[in-house]
Amino acid sequence: MQQRSFGFIGAGRVARILLGGFRRVGRMPGNIVAADTDQKVLEKLIAEFPEVTPALNGNRVAATQEIVFLALHPPAISQALEEIEESLQADAILISLAPRWTLARLAEKLGGFPRITRMIPNAPSLVNDGFNPVAFAPAYPVKEREEILTFLRLLGECPQVSEEKLEAYAMLTAMGPTYFWFQMEELASLGGTFGLSEEEAWRGIVAMTEGSAYILRNSGLSPEQIMDLVPVKPLAEDEDVIRSIYRNRLEPLFRKIRPQ
Numbered sequence: 001m002q003q004r005s006f007g008f009i010g011a012g013r014v015a016r017i018l019l020g021g022f023r024r025v026g027r028m029p030g031n032i033v034a035a036d037t038d039q040k041v042l043e044k045l046i047a048e049f050p051e052v053t054p055a056l057n058g059n060r061v062a063a064t065q066e067i068v069f070l071a072l073h074p075p076a077i078s079q080a081l082e083e084i085e086e087s088l089q090a091d092a093i094l095i096s097l098a099p100r101w102t103l104a105r106l107a108e109k110l111g112g113f114p115r116i117t118r119m120i121p122n123a124p125s126l127v128n129d130g131f132n133p134v135a136f137a138p139a140y141p142v143k144e145r146e147e148i149l150t151f152l153r154l155l156g157e158c159p160q161v162s163e164e165k166l167e168a169y170a171m172l173t174a175m176g177p178t179y180f181w182f183q184m185e186e187l188a189s190l191g192g193t194f195g196l197s198e199e200e201a202w203r204g205i206v207a208m209t210e211g212s213a214y215i216l217r218n219s220g221l222s223p224e225q226i227m228d229l230v231p232v233k234p235l236a237e238d239e240d241v242i243r244s245i246y247r248n249r250l251e252p253l254f255r256k257i258r259p260q
């Protein structure tokens with residue numbers, strides 16, 4: 001796929017994640033326009049990616065590019081779609097990164113624009129190790145799908161899934177890192193009190209976390225068998241509480257982000 005220009009509607013965290021991933025593999029296009037309503041957010045993006053052209057309140061300019069990433073939270077999307085409808089080029093590709101807004105609803109708001117994809121990326125895309133499920137609008141030309149998938153796979157794994165599953169992935173794989181990172185940070189801090197330097201603690205924690213995932217994928221054991229490999233479980237008495245915290249927090253949020 002040729003280097004097509006990028007437009008970002010919303011220049012926040014997920015824009016930085018995706019741009020970081022593309023830059024890391026040398027696949028930044030010559031022309032990138034990022035629009036946001038917040039000047040500080042644009043300044044932060046430009047500090048990291050000086051090649052990006054900032055567009056304050058410039059969704060229409062961003063929408064004239066060849067690949068347009070819709071990188072807004074769901075409540076901001078309706079108005080943004082009204083703004084950009086006239087600016088989208090007939091052969092542009094719109095990639096929505098948001099939950100809740102279905103392909104059908106996006107297309108309807110855009111007057112039937114057919115070339116829409118949804119992707120739920122995750123933060124490891126920054127280092128090209130993301131897990132980013134993708135769903136295409138039915139009207140998206142079938143013969144062009146593999147081409148855009150090949151391009152998106154620069155960011156990591158991009159399984160094609162049925163659209164109804166995207167919000168479940170948002171809960172598990174997009175927000176998933178936030179469930180673990182703070183616990184790793186707490187462990188690193190405890191490592192300090194146990195006599196490890198910060199570097200020693202983080203090195204051990206990262207290796208342990210990678211290994212804990214690797215064993216799930218590669219041992220051939222079931223999750224139950226793996227969890228039984230270590231008999232001393234200092235948090236065992238708290239597990240029920242932690243599991244109920246997961247249920248109490250995640251189930252209502254899933255209901256909220258799921259399309260109605």
Ligand SMILES: NC(=O)c1ccc[n+]([C@@H]2O[C@H](COP(=O)([O-])OP(=O)(O)OC[C@H]3O[C@@H](n4cnc5c(N)ncnc54)[C@H](OP(=O)(O)O)[C@@H]3O)[C@@H](O)[C@H]2O)c1
Pocket residue numbers: 009010011012013014015017035036037038041059070071072073074076079080097098099120121122123174
């Ligand atoms: N970050 C991730 O890892 C991740 C992963 C998967 C999916 N996503 C999805 O990606 C979308 C964006 O998330 P994010 O993490 O990038 O959030 P973010 O860091 O908050 O960035 C969103 C940006 O959009 C700006 N904005 C609000 N209304 C706008 C408008 N009408 N036009 C242009 N810009 C506007 C926001 O400004 P204000 O803050 O001033 O409102 C903010 O700077 C969300 O739907 C999220 O669910 C994110």
